[in-house]
Amino acid sequence: MMQLTCPWCGLRDESEFVCGGTTHLIRPDLAASDVTWGEYLFFRDNPKGVHRERWRHAYGCGQWFNLARHTVTHQVLSVYAMTDPPPDHS
């Protein structure tokens, strides 16, 4: 089973967490075009490699946090706060 490190509770089993998908998405202005809205809502990089995503420790402290995780190896490269800038793993 994959294990993730919650910044507040430490290393826990994957089954305690819920993945909230891609992080660092910026909500466009309400007056944005349909194309911009569609891109924001649905279109994703979906990388085969490092993916920056948000997780919630749903069956623990309930807090959201960010992960950089490799989508092939599932290796976690960094854990960081929701408001932190994306770390560089290129």
Added chain:
Amino acid sequence: MNYSALALLRGALSAHRNWLPAWRSPEPKPAYDVVIVGGGGHGLATAYYLAKNHGIRNVAILERGWIGGGNTGRNTTIVRSNYLFPESARLYEFALKCYENLSRELNFNIMLSQRGLVMLAHSRHDLDSMARWANAMRMNGIDAEILTREQVAARAPLLDMSPDARFPVLGGFSQRRAGTARHDAVAWGYARAADALGVDIIQNCEVTGFLTGANGRVVGVETHRGRILAERIGIAAAGHSSVLAKLAGFRLPITSYALQAMVTEPLKPALDTVVLSPGTGAYVSQSDKGEMVIGASLDLFPSYAQRGSFAVLQGIVAATLALFPSFSRLRLLRQWAGIVDVVHDSSPIIGPTPVPGLYINCGWGTGGFKAIPAGGWTLAHVLATGRNHELAEPFQLGRFITGRLIDEAAAAGIAH
């Protein structure tokens, strides 16, 4: 070579030493009329229908691994057309009708077994939504019958129908024409039939880039086996669609997830229908070899690893055993995962991409196998004519901008 009882007898007389390979393994030519990226069921069917329906035989299928080694060989082999909306019903019913005639058409036994499908309702709300669902199917001209609790028990006697069952079965509905088909045979049958019409099947050939010419039109691909030119290119790469789209310079509304399945040791015939329990996420059928084939719901985080998480495996086994307590002493023989291309409305995308000359068939998510003939037929149509097939018209990339989604998430039968 035509496969027949006589051919089998002739083969037996020569101790089966003289069978020819079912398709050639040619060196790639420098140029083709059409190149298909992806040698799974959808890609193979696309090439076959290009040759058969449109007379375009100068076609190559480029497969990164081996034929049918991706999701085509990793699904739970179930075919059905129990969808909710008219657009989806038409598309999946077209596929099921093709499947009904496919063994004869391809001269290859795909072992279609229309053993029926039973959807289980575990609550009053399930009963209501399934009545709506079955009625919607009938409105769309597809067979469906609402089942009482007793009828479900008669169709699948091993289900736990006791009063204290963890997931009580209150009723359900059935599509009798649903069933299973041998997944490998579908890939091999299409491959053999396409090859016989002149299509080149090139395995171990990964596409590493797209070549574009004037106006950004696609003119070919770079591969591990050199440059191959083609004016029209179709992508049918399921969970890897986003990777190819990135090479071509655009994005898709797709997230790739691992979807698990597993088989038990084989046993005598015990379950002669497909049982789906949308409430628990479990679905079970028995293969012709006797194995119980168990499908899971998604591992709900993005993944390109073709293996599932133990947490989901545990959950699905628990759900299956709650439904079928007598399976508790069976051992699991194999467990695996395929990478599926999930879009927000759980409906496919079949048509042009932002790159002129480049077309795509993706977004089938957890349910691509049952749709192989329809996916191939409609992608072949747009590749050959430049116009969308009428069945594929509602399933365009543009719906994610206009908002005209076909939200089959509720009807797909699997918890996404």
